Amino acid sequence: MLEIGLLVYPGAQTAAVHGLTDLFAIANRMAGEQHSEQLPRLRVSHWSAPAPALPPERTYDSLPDAASRLGAIVIPPCMEDMPGGAEAVELAAWIKRSHQQGAIVGSICLGAFLLAITGLLDGRQATTHWTHGEELASQFPKLKVNVDKPIIDDGDIITTGGLMAWAEIGLRLVDRLLGPSIATRTARYLMVEHSDSARECGSNFAPILAHGDAAVLKVQHWLQGNGAVDVSLAAMADCAGLEARTFLRRFRAATGLKPTEYCQHVKVGKAREMLEFTNGTIDHIAWTVGYQDTGAFRTVFKKITNLSPSEYRGKFGAKA
Known part of the structure; x- marks a missing residue:
């Protein structure tokens, strides 16, 4: 069982949170139809910081399983202001710890601002919504901001620019965790576009991170x-x-x-x-x-x- 954590915070885009929850449920169903013991199953959990200075806690969409592990974290875009102060620091620290333990981290649109607080993007390329590229670069000068790219897949970190890019990042993670054929079938079922380059030339490099070493x-x-x-x-x-x-x-x-x-x-x-x-x-x-x-x-x-x-x-x- 692989667990995907969706970060929920005040002002987070609910369409992204619920859309990704549904997308991963469909991917699970597609994987189950293969009747393969080699394919893991995905579990979606929603994470939030209930109060400043408290560690994030999760609410499961299904019963917890002792065999599950956090394989990925997705930071949805915000419809208002991103979390600030102690809450942002606490969430960023949790994201960084999870990344150090092997979780892939992805951000959608303005979610890149919270990801940038972790320091994980320092020295790397990142994208965000085109209207906020200069602001992101100004606040975090160690980043190489490139809003001309709709998605930057850097293996262990994925950033996307569009407010509705949750489908693409979700399919990237399905591709990474369940394989390109399951990602393609999920995209076809949802009637959304999936990257031709990933499908026809093999996925963009998907390093194994959850090995425990x-x-x-x-x-x-x-x-x-x-x-x-x-x-x-x-x-x-x-x-x-x-x-x-x-x-x-x-x-x-x-x-x-x-x-x-x-x-x-x-x-x-x-x-x-x-x-x-x-x-x-x-x-x-x-x-x-x-x-x-x-x-x-x-x-x-x-x-x-x-x-x-x-x-x-x-x-x-x-x-x-």
Whole structure:
């Protein structure tokens, strides 16, 4: 059982909270129709801070299960002002703790402001509603705000810009937790659009985070934050506080990938976003994500997506 926590606070958009609750219920039904013991089941819980300085508490939409774990948190948009003061600090601390324990964190629209308080977005790209991009950048200068992107999927953190983007982030999480076929069937049932690039070229990189190895998880968060650029095995082992051979063994056991393979997926994921949403040259994109050898970049990109960078842009790039 995987638990998805939806944050509920005064002024939160109820359409997002209830819409996501329904979306995950439909995804559960689609997964159940597969009669597969390999697919987990999703449980949705609503979280709130009942009073300042108190830890968030949850209300379940179904009976709690001791086997459930918090696999993701979604911060809905606000219809009024975002939480402030002690309440915001307490909620941000809980979000950060949950992320450190392996939960994927997603924000919708102005939910990025609360996510930014956690510090998890420092040094990363993030998006929010286009009318508040300058305000977000001003309040949190360590962020790289890009409101031209409707969604920025950074593996362990996902931010979206639209007020009604709850369906897209919900489908991304279904894709991540239950697989692309369940996400596609859920989207078809709801008659909403789902990302063609994720469906046809495999999902954007979905790292395994809920493995319970804190040392490896620390390295994963570090790699997602810096884009896996200019990192070495020695630096990763040092970040984990482990001897290199021990780190290699534990990293592969936890993530299913060698550190070099993991870094390739992180870099290609960022390159895919740039190919979809920018007009930068392929050489520039290769350099930006950490490849000085464009030929090596093209080889790795095609290995992961089954398309060359130019083919990928031609198929999924934003049309002028």
